[in-house]
Amino acid sequence: MKFGVVVFPGSNCDADCYHVIRNVAQQDVEYIWHQQHDVKGFDALVLPGGFSYGDYLRTGAIARFSPVMPAVIEFARRGGPVIGICNGFQILLEAGLLPGAMLRNRSLTFICETVNLRVNRTDTMFTNRYAKDQILQIPIAHGEGNYYCDNDTLKRLQDNQQILFTYCDSEGRETEEANPNGSVANIAGIINEQGNVLGMMPHPERCSEPILGGSDGLGIFLSVIDWCQGVSRK
Amino acid sequence: MIRANIYVTLKKGVLDPQGEAVSRSLQVMGYQGVQEVRIGKFIQIVLDSDDPEAAGRQLEEMSDKLLANPVIEDFRIEIVAGE
Known part of the structure; x- marks a missing residue:
């Protein structure tokens, strides 16, 4: 199966994603420059981390209008x-493919550390390799990862x-301290x-092989x- | 030419960690009456247009699509000068 890693000006985790898909998961993968107008031939897309357009205006706000985005939205x-x-x-979020928005971290600091994540569902295309309520250790690295949505959402x-x-x-409790x-x-x-669309702040591509201290992210x-190969076999 | 000021502010009820930090700092500096600080964005746009109504509509659309995020922000447009 063939993955596409979309590269915006300012993306900086594109090579990590590419490496994991190609060398660890052993799948075909190609970069997709943000000025491309189509994503034909790809079976899955990754929008990597980084600081697209320098995070100007709001994080993701300008990238959302890149030439490649209509094709991503259609995909x-x-x-x-x-x-x-x-x-x-x-x-x-900015593209409206997922609900909500990001605010500055409550602490106002850029946080770069490994956190515990609980897997709440395993019957999805992104989590079927995990056990329900499994606790993953995956690093975060962001200044604006304070997810916000209204009560109805x-x-x-x-x-x-x-x-x-x-x-x-570490026990799987969603505490304020965690x-x-x-x-x-x-x-x-x-x-x-x-x-079929997953957005996550933690970086699974940074912990997908033991040499990097853990491989909890590879499961995604x-x-x-x-999932895709199962579907294609049917 | 039409000049416009656009004010982008966080919606009521949306946490503003920057505003809170500035508010605390002002209090530490000794400004005791500070009740609340909310930080937003101020954007100036110059349009090559002589039709304030059409410009207004265009600015509205720009604000809604790009300049503000309607999930967390409100915006106000002020056309300041047409020459």
Whole structure:
């Protein structure tokens, strides 16, 4: 299966994603420059982390209008798997592919540390390699990862089980202390209603092989691969 | 030419960590009456247009699409000068 890693000016986790997909998950992968107008031939897309357009105006706000975005949005609407990591998540929010918005971290500081995440669902294309309530250790690195949405949206996210990953303590409890940035309901990652678009602030591509201190993130890439190959076999 | 000022502010109820930090700092500096600080953006735009109504509509659209994020922000447009 073939992944596309979308590269915006200022993306800086594109090479990490490419490496994990190609060398660890052993799948085809190509970069997609943000000025391309189509994403034909790709089975899954990754919007990587970084500081697209220098985070000017708002994180992701300018990237959202890149020439490639209409094709990304169309790909998502047709059910293609899309993973937005960190800045990629911010771009998906700005593009309206996922609900909500990002605010500055509650602490006002850029936070770069490994956090605990709880996997809330395993029947999705992004988490089928994990166990329910499994606790993952995945690093975050952001200044604006304080997920915000209004109460109605939060209720919809909860009712539709769209909250895939939450910040938790080592026992899996979603405590205030375990919430690094002030996100509503400890939200670290959500999917859209159809379940084919994932946005998450933590960086799975930074912990996908033991040499980097852990491989808890690899399951996300492998889940997508399994899911797509399972679907294609049917 | 039309000049416009656009004020982008966080919606009521949306946490403003920057504003809170500045508010605390002002209090530490001894300004005791500071109740609340909210930080927003101020954007100046010059348009090559002589139709304030059309310009207003265009600025509204720009604000809604790009300059502000309607999930967390409100905006106000002020056309200051047409020459």
